[in-house]
Amino acid sequence: MEVVLAIAIGALAGSGVWLLLRPRTFQVIIGLTLISYAVNLLIFSIGGLQVGADPVLVGGATDLSRYADPLPQALVLTAIVIGFATTALFLVVLLTSRGLAGNDHVDGEDGTP
Amino acid sequence: MNGALAIAPILIPLIVAAIQVLLGIRFGRLRTSLSFLSCLSLVAVAAMLMMSASAPNGEGTMLVYNLGNWPARFAIVLVVDRLSALMLLLTAVLALAVLPYALGRWQRMGPHFQPLVQLLLVGYNGAFLTGDLFNLFVFFEVLLAASYGLALHGSGARRVGAGLHYIAINLTASMLFLIGVGLIFGVTGTLNMAVLAHLIPGLTGTPRALMHAGAALLGLAFLIKAAVWPVGFWLPRTYSAAIPPVAALFAAMTKLGIYVILRLSLLLFGVDAGAASMHFGSEWLLWLGIITLVVGSIGMLGARELGKLAAYCVLVSSGTLLGAIALHSPAVTAGALAYLVISVLGIAAFFLLAGLVAPREGPEGTTQLEPYDPAIDALFAAEDERRVTSPAPVVILAACFLACGLLLAGLPPLSGFIAKFALLAPMLDHGTGAILLFALTIAAGLCTVIAMARAGIQIFWADADWEFPRVEPGETISVMGLLGICLVLTFVVAAPWNYLAATARQIHAPEHYIHAVMGQATEARP
Amino acid sequence: MMPYGWISTVILLLPFAAALATPLIGRGNRRRTTWLMTGTAGVCLVLSALLFPAIAEGEVLRQTFAWAPALGLDFTLRVDGLAWLFLILICGIGLLVGIYATYYMPREYPLVRFYSLLLGFMGAMLGIVVSGKVIQLVFFWELTSLFSFLLIGYWHYGKSARDAARTALIVTVAGGLCLLAGVLALAHIAGSYDVDAILAAGDRVRQSPLYLPALILILLGAFTKSAQVPFHFWLPQAMSAPTPVSAYLHSATMVKAGVFLLLRFWPVLAGTEAWFWIVGGVGLTTMLVGAWAATFQHDMKAVLAYSTISHLGLITMLTGLGSTLGVVAAIFHTINHATFKASLFMAAGAVDHETGTRDLRRLGGLRHVMPITATLAVIAGAAMAGVPLLNGFLSKEMFFAVALGANHGLALDTLTVLVAVAAAALGVTYSLRLVGGAFFGPLRHDFPREPHEPPRWMRFPIGLLALACLAVGIFPGRVVGPLLHAAAGSVLGPQLPAYDLAIWHGLTMPVLMSVIAFAAGCALYVALRRRIAARDSTPLIDRIHALHAFERVLAFLTTTLPDLHAKIFPGRKLQAQLLLVVLLAGIVGFLAVQPLPVPTAVQGTQIDPAFALLWLLGVACAIGAATQAKFHRMAALILTAGTGLVVCITFVWLSAPDLAVTQLLVEAVTTVLLLLGLRWLPKRIPGRAPLSRIARYRRIRDAVIAIGVGLGLAGLAYAVMLHLVADSASRFFLQQALPGGGGRNVVNVILVDFRALDTLGEITVLAIVALAVFALLWRFRPAVESIGSPRKRDVAAVQGEVHVDRQRAALADQLAIPALLILLVAPVIVLFALHLFLRGHDLPGGGFVAGITVTMALIVLYMAGGARWVETRLKVAPVRWIGAGLLLAIATGLAAVVLGDPFLTSYHGHWSLPVLGHVPFNSALLFDLGVFAVVSGASALMLVVLAHQSLRRVIPAPEMPRGADEAES
Amino acid sequence: MTRWLPHPWFALCLLVAWLLLQQSLAAPTIVLGIVLSLALSWTLGKLDLPRVRVRSVGTLLMLLARVFGDIVRSNIAVAKTIVSPRPRVTSGFVTIPLEMTSPYALALLACIITATPGTIWVSHDSRRRVLVIHVLDLDDEATWIANIKRRYEQPLLQIFR
Amino acid sequence: MTSLSMTASLATAAILAAQFLLLLGMGMAIVRMVRGPRAQDRVLALDALYIDGMLLLLTIGIRTGSILYVEAGLIIALLGFAATAAFAKFLLRGEVIE
């Protein structure tokens, strides 16, 4: 599983980076979204992967190894929320930029259509 | 209750912002008074924290605040030491000083200016106080989000274009931040900086390599925020596009990047970190700092508008500070802190001033300051003896401009000179790189003089048709307030310097920090 | 015992105090400002004189004030003979210039700024000479540069004044910065900033490896200030300053600061080869060049300026030769030059003032109309030329003696003597030209103004100085002997050589040289008079124009270099910046991983083929999105949503239901938001044209980088996944969640309790972003060309003539049933949100997901009915929710503070209520309620604001709609 | 009553949904559920949701059972069509005149037609009272029209009279 | 005992096969998403993807024996339509919210 997830993280990040370097605002925002998927998965996976673990406490918390690692999850949750917020803002800014500059180039200057 | 003082710098602006949001746009006066109240109390709280941090019982006096009453090792902890208290006071004073400036036309350029400023302060203060790596990320994001809002305040093609770049780059930086935090947490199992510092010497092999990778990416994220070459090109455009009070508030933002690098590099990669990790990356920091300094100076020389000039001053100060803290010397660090304080105040004043003397609302790249024309006219042209009496506001502006120039160039009689002296004097002991930094810092001073003289001469001396927008009293108060502080710091040197020197000693002995935080582990609830 | 220390303090402070007081006291009153200036200078002069008894005994007066002791910066005043001599010069000439200026400056000038700056300058100059700490010296040194700048630029309406001020500032400040560096190095060697300590460490300094850099840096400071070649160009240009300024700063005092510096550090730095070659060589060159150039000027002030350069070169050379007599001569000539040059400047000013011109070609015969001025000018000019019975003659004699006494090798000594004579001869020539050209010859009648004798008090300073020239020239021993002794003694100490200040030493070699020089000078004047008048430039050296070079350097620095940098690093381009960020991340990430992790034997979890297949799909979606994002935005968006779904399933697979739920909801909201925005983006049609070469290169480059980053991150992720930490903080959370936090969903307990501050920050971010979005779109109107109109209007436009109403009705029908169904689903969504909220502490859910879910309900309602429809029926005040939610979350945390616990401490337990039985309560739930309110408010605000953009359409555009069609064209 | 509880049926449905979600019949859950469903149905009233009147619950249940049967049958039919090596498709639009006007009846019909594989609701003209559906396996248009009117429209007319 | 484990593993295999089938379905939907050709085809494919994904979540729930994942399925059921409806409305009206 680790190998699969690692490759997945790499592929998401790679696609995201490629888009990040494109000249259109929409490409950039999609790129950032993909990168943030990769980063979220990375943080999520740092505690090790657990299939079929209990996500919530059952009875008294005696055998800790049967539970999924909660801290990375909490971190990812925070990261997802913050990523959502900033993506929304970026979206609005790129729309405003498109409105004010008249095109959707990241530099606001449309050299090549 | 003394402990609760540690959370106050975060809570005061947050509560005020929430109330301001709740009040809505109609209660403008009330919102403004609340902002003043907040800033005043922040100054008071920061001063109290500073006093408690410099309490006489040794250099290890630190206030450690366990949020939620959980042990510091596991939950989030706030730490007030000399350095964080200093930064708190600096931003509080900055905010208070900038506030009157924005009261008139500036805050009316869009809704929610006041709450956004308060939230920016939340971000600053949280980042200064927190002792937790991920919480640092969160407060960075608070700061950045507020800064996005403020950078875009007033809208317009220029601000939005610059804001787009600013946001895109900082979002990328935030990703790097997360990856870095993730890797470090992955190999150490903790987010607490003190615990981390405690664990790092014990890391070996792969975990150490991974931790270094995390630290490097984290560092890069901070370098982006500190606008270091080659990842700092966003700064001049963003800062010069923002309205002056916002740019002035941003003056402390790059310093936050520097602050974090200073804190973490000394805490995690200080003398106790073990041979493989000691001074990790400081060579890089030194050279990046030097290049940033050079690039900033070049930019300053070439700046065609006042806002850009001020923005490049920020780059110069960033580069200088980065290089200085990379030297890992308490004496240099103390000087760097002095330089940091003065450059924040001076640059802020300069941004504010730039808004008063320069018609800002032109398309980007408008030449406000003409490039130097080497054509020489007759040496002894007849003296033009027109009667000169400049109106008083212009004289005041000119004097303030001169003061800014002196501060930023590090020339006497203002405290910029002392700060630069304090920074430079101990630098000669630290090898070739340090000597280069020494020389370039001095050269940057000259570049500042050249650039400022060019601008000042053109604005105040040359153009009879230079338009000075009507200056409101609040705007003058802000500028003079900031400059006044710098003036006072020229004469009142002993006590501030002792504080800074002790601060540098304290952060260069990370064991104080580690003990203060980890010693708390037993006291909190199980 | 006189309180000498305090007197020196008063001397230093008084000018600054007066400078600050001038604008307040003298406001517009010329008389009062003049009195303030002259009074201050006079008082300082008297106080300085009071110090003489102590100085004459060789005492060094000091007074120390604590400034920043820990920084090594005490404020120490130190007055010795040299300093005292300069005190007298500065105050005395300051007094005279003050008197002169009030008559010289145009009557309508208030002179507040002028006198204030002049006083400030005087204070700074005094500061230099009485500095007991080297940093203090630099401090005042830079201040003089600053005041000089402001005074040169006093008449800033003229371009020449502005340029001159700027040049002087840059050159002298640059020198000052070099001085700072040099002084720091010097102090570093000596281990102290104290002047006395440094003076005592001479041998250590000269043997240090830092000696040469320190020397060069300090000399750069001195040479720039004293206008030595090649930094001399600022001084002639500075003649654009008002003449009193030229007389004071640029002849008598400021330019002498460099000399003062050379003399001050002579005991420490002199006596080495380097000193000799640099100081002597520069002085020699400057002397000659200055004299030669002075000969060919037409402006009286220019003649004086170049002659000043020449004399400063002379003094510099004297200190550089290394002989002690040279030092004495240098000090002596400093005094003499100050007197005759100041009086000449003032005389030139008087001529300018009376005739309106300073051009020697337009002047002549003024002795007829201004006989007294002419007489005084002749005396001063003769002193400059070195005529016997005047002070200039004596110091010239001494200079010749020093030149003759040099022994650095025959050729060098001969050269020195020859140059000395040549310079003296030229000095005679330009003195003749200056005085003769202005005052002698036939009286001309074409002056811009009608000349008369200037007012008495304007002549008074000139006369006093001319008198001084005479007095020194005739009774040198009595008038200047003690001063010189004290000053030279303070520099040389026991090394003070024997010298004789008599006017006649018999027919010696120096006298012979004087005679030769005098004769040669006169001959040269007669021979060249006509030719000089005819030419506009200086022969031989007019090709080497230092000022031009300086301006070119400036132009290079301010234009060429920045342009070059901007060309290499296109900082304005986002792609370039992001490329650098990504590239640097890759590089530092790669370099930091040392040693590269090797795969260990640790076995991970068994690969589930279904999982692998899932990610095959996920990766396909991601790559698909990457390829489609340019031309098929909607496809890219859909594919991104697909990737998000795969991520969500992964979270479920790996036991993270909270994450799955959050991911799914955020995904949904983001997609809708992006879709709301998609409408405003311009249409893009895939081009048929093949990619240009550069575009192809960029793509390949970016692809390589992307693959590299992907591989790197995959490697890091793999390594860190396999490395399990035994003692992670997570253990504590698992153990404490139930007993300490009162919840079974550990993730949620972490969010609202253990790390609640993170959550508080996170909702703050949301709130800020919502406010920012609101602010940005507050009055924003979309660009005209991006305004398409909704389809219904287009249909109406296209098929306008047929059944417009029916078309509308048909479209309304198409939405009617979905809208009804949505209306039925919406309350269920809200119910579900509350369900998620309430169970959050024990099961997957919580305030955040609940908030987003409520927003989703709102979104579908908006979709079903439109913004207006919803808002007329429901009162949506999302900004209020944000504020209230934030306050609630904070208040929950603060309640703990009130109870004496740290912020955000949580409390939980059970309430027994009558009907309901045991009801669990947890203060964290209140916090979560705040989270809920902020999240729903913030996301609703963003949505509403974006949705309202569509209502802002002003004119329906006649063109075909865009947006969705982009994909198909 | 109608002012405070404009949609009793929906309130009930919401309460049931709440209890299903909570999977609990504890007193606090029920109380909270009642409060919530009342509040939400009140909100629906604010949103101008048309009133619903179910005249014949029995017919409704019969209709649902019939629909379920149809769904199973057409699932198999469509699956066969897709899986067959060369799908023999004779799809087309069918226009059906409708008598009913109740929005709820129309909505339920839309759900039924869309949920049944092989047919999909395409458009409806409320003025001309015609419905356009698309049928995947269209043999005879008239049969389809008759079937739908008989099997679905008649019961719906009874339920929402 | 053996028959129990036999049927159990048979059932497990069936679940596994079901997961593969659902993933296969998702894959085909993704192919349609990429191929288009028209926007509504892509949206339709997304709808199918969501449903298949939801069913996949349920099968994961069965495989891991945890009921908690049903909530995620419920979210897809309740809200998955929002995205597709928004797309569809966009296609229909050129505007998601009017």
Place this chain on the structure above:
Amino acid sequence: MNAFAAVPSWVALVIGVLVFAGALLACIGSAGLLRLTTFYRRVHAPTLGTTLGMYLVLAGTIVFFWAGAGCPALHIILIGVCVSITTPISLMLLAGAALERDRRQGVAGVPAANPSETGADEGETSR
């Protein structure tokens, strides 16, 4: 990791069959997306997964949790109800949008706004 350890064997078999059959139907539905040639045909395909396919899987799930964990898990029913209400929304909007766009682009074979002119299948846009 056998999830069926606590379930009677015949129940396990039933669950397996139900879930497999449901997944098969959903898969066939998705295959329809690929195989069918026009949009109006393809739009029928996903309903396999949203109706019987889903019912079967849901039934399997309910049985599994009821038999295995003893918890009724009736809220799974809610999934079915919700999907049955929400799927028509998107499909109706999609079909409507397709029709609208075809009409606007003047594609032959789609029923005109005037319903009497409804055409047959042969003119459908087949891309």
